[in-house]
Amino acid sequence: MDKIWDGRIKSSTNKLADNFTFSLDVDIKLYKYDIIGNVAYAAGLKKIGIISNQELLKIINGLIKIKDYIENNKFSSSEYEDIHSLIEYELKNEIGEAAGKIHTGRSRNDQIVLDEKLYLKNAIIEILESLTNLELTIIKLAKKNVNIIFPAYTHLQKAQPVLFSHYLLSFFEKFYRDINKLLTNFEECDYLPLGCGACTGSGYEIDRNYLSKLLKFKYKAVNSMDEVSGRDYFQDFVYNLSCIMIHLSRFCEDLIIYNTNEFSFIEIADEFCTGSSIMPQKKNPDILELIRGKSSLVAGNLLQFILLQKSLPSTYNRDLQEDKVIVFNAFNQTLSSVKIFKELIDNIKINTENINKSMKNQFLEATDIADYLVKKGETFRNAHNITGKIIRYCIENKINLNDLSINKLKDYSKFFDVDFFKKIALIECINSKVTDCGTNSSNVKNNLKFATERINKIKFKIEKLKLRIPDFNNLMKEIQNEMD
Numbered sequence: 386m387d388k389i390w391d392g393r394i395k396s397s398t399n400k401l402a403d404n405f406t407f408s409l410d411v412d413i414k415l416y417k418y419d420i421i422g423n424v425a426y427a428a429g430l431k432k433i434g435i436i437s438n439q440e441l442l443k444i445i446n447g448l449i450k451i452k453d454y455i456e457n458n459k460f461s462s463s464e465y466e467d468i469h470s471l472i473e474y475e476l477k478n479e480i481g482e483a484a485g486k487i488h489t490g491r492s493r494n495d496q497i498v499l500d501e502k503l504y505l506k507n508a509i510i511e512i513l514e515s516l517t518n519l520e521l522t523i524i525k526l527a528k529k530n531v532n533i534i535f536p537a538y539t540h541l542q543k544a545q546p547v548l549f550s551h552y553l554l555s556f557f558e559k560f561y562r563d564i565n566k567l568l569t570n571f572e573e574c575d576y577l578p579l580g581c582g583a584c585t586g587s588g589y590e591i592d593r594n595y596l597s598k599l600l601k602f603k604y605k606a607v608n609s610m611d612e613v614s615g616r617d618y619f620q621d622f623v624y625n626l627s628c629i630m631i632h633l634s635r636f637c638e639d640l641i642i643y644n645t646n647e648f649s650f651i652e653i654a655d656e657f658c659t660g661s662s663i664m665p666q667k668k669n670p671d672i673l674e675l676i677r678g679k680s681s682l683v684a685g686n687l688l689q690f691i692l693l694q695k696s697l698p699s700t701y702n703r704d705l706q707e708d709k710v711i712v713f714n715a716f717n718q719t720l721s722s723v724k725i726f727k728e729l730i731d732n733i734k735i736n737t738e739n740i741n742k743s744m745k746n747q748f749l750e751a752t753d754i755a756d757y758l759v760k761k762g763e764t765f766r767n768a769h770n771i772t773g774k775i776i777r778y779c780i781e782n783k784i785n786l787n788d789l790s791i792n793k794l795k796d797y798s799k800f801f802d803v804d805f806f807k808k809i810a811l812i813e814c815i816n817s818k819v820t821d822c823g824t825n826s827s828n829v830k831n832n833l834k835f836a837t838e839r840i841n842k843i844k845f846k847i848e849k850l851k852l853r854i855p856d857f858n859n860l861m862k863e864i865q866n867e868m869d
């Protein structure tokens with residue numbers, strides 16, 4: 386196989402070296418973006434007179450054929466080193482010498498950045514859409530179970546009563562921050578790399594505004610050396626994906642616990658469980674466990690990505706080729722996890738009876754007892770101490786709070802009064818958390834509305850972002866219109 390650098394390097398590369406540098410198995414994924422980039426770049430070269438109208442037509446038709454070949458698996462992919470060489474060589478086979486002009490003033494160093502950025506913009510939209518669907522499912526589930534009282538845990542010990550909807554919305558917030566980070570990620574990667582060449586810029590007055598318009602980049606890279614070496618947009622992406630996965634893993638862990646026989650707060654639908662090869666009674670939450678496992682892989686991807694760039698000399702170095710392996714893996718793992726998790730929680734059953742049982746006589750009201758005394762005139766520290774003593778008394782005597790008389794309570798503090806038992810009913814404890822971030826019913830209902838409003842705004846933003854992604858057919862039309 387000929388090489389693009391045959392002029393300089395006389396002997397053909399060692400077979401092992403060929404195999405070692407080969408990346409087409411990975412970067413074939415970028416073919417669509419590479420072709421779109423080639424079409425736009427060819428139009429840019431025509432605009433400055435480097436290729437003629439006729440040559441442009443030939444190039445475009447050749448690229449359309451190559452796209453078709455790739456989509457129908459008509460190439461044996463091991464022939465070429467990478468996606469750029471595949472397309473350039475096949476174009477030459479298709480249309481002859483005119484193909485030799487397409488790389489004028491361009492390098493694979495700025496070309497790969499272009500492909501990666503186009504991939505990334507699409508990937509961000511895909512993950513944003515899946516997260517939006519997950520958020521909508523969380524809201525739906527919270528609305529459906531808005532009044533269920535649930536034990537909030539700290540240290541995996543029952544802490545205070547909370548609305549189940551408030552618990553669910555805590556994950557809404559986490560994913561909402563991830564969504565916003567991805568929106569910033571999109572802005573940060575939306576800089577046109579073409580014109581940067583290998584590292585110092587292009588020797589041709591290629592119209593970068595025109596290329597930005599065709600390829601729908603909002604901004605243009607400012608410094609060629611930075612642009613061919615920087616991969617921050619990918620690093621941010623892998624970081625954002627690992628945030629999503631870590632959030633998912635925590636949600637999964639909760640659900641795995643709540644799904645155990647011991648808790649039985651929820652039941653995962655059969656279609657999202659697996660059985661055991663030996664124990665016939667088993668119904669295992671493997672999907673949740675796999676998401677938890679995959680979260681480690683994606684977090685590992687982040688470290689891989691950071692290390693890949695550490696101490697690299699300026700500007701492009703071949704190490705960077707490995708970035709795609711990392712990003713593609715992190716993206717695929719995260720996208721499939723978000724999608725299946727959404728379906729799984731959409732089909733979850735809530736066992737209210739068991740949840741209620743679990744909160745009986747567990748002293749979840751303890752903080753509210755202290756608060757009760759504070760409102761009557763005790764200092765909080767005294768109130769805390771008094772409440773602790775009452776609870777110890779109950780535990781030692783194997784009785785519940787409700788078994789205590791007001792008179793007995795008065796032994797501990799003169800402030801106890803007949804309104805006491807009403808004030809420490811679980812729903813009262815919930816509604817007494819009056820801050821606008823707390824679990825009181827009216828706040829949770831407001832937050833449900835607020836969540837819906839925010840997600841609708843995000844959906845609108847995603848639709849607008851889609852307009853900033855080049856589409857192959859539209860690009861063709863645009864260029865053809867210019868030629869007429």
Ligand code: ARG
Pocket residue numbers: 408412467493494497701703705706707
């Ligand atoms: N395949 C390379 C990558 O993925 C892009 C080509 C640049 N190669 C080079 N030797 N300058 O990063």
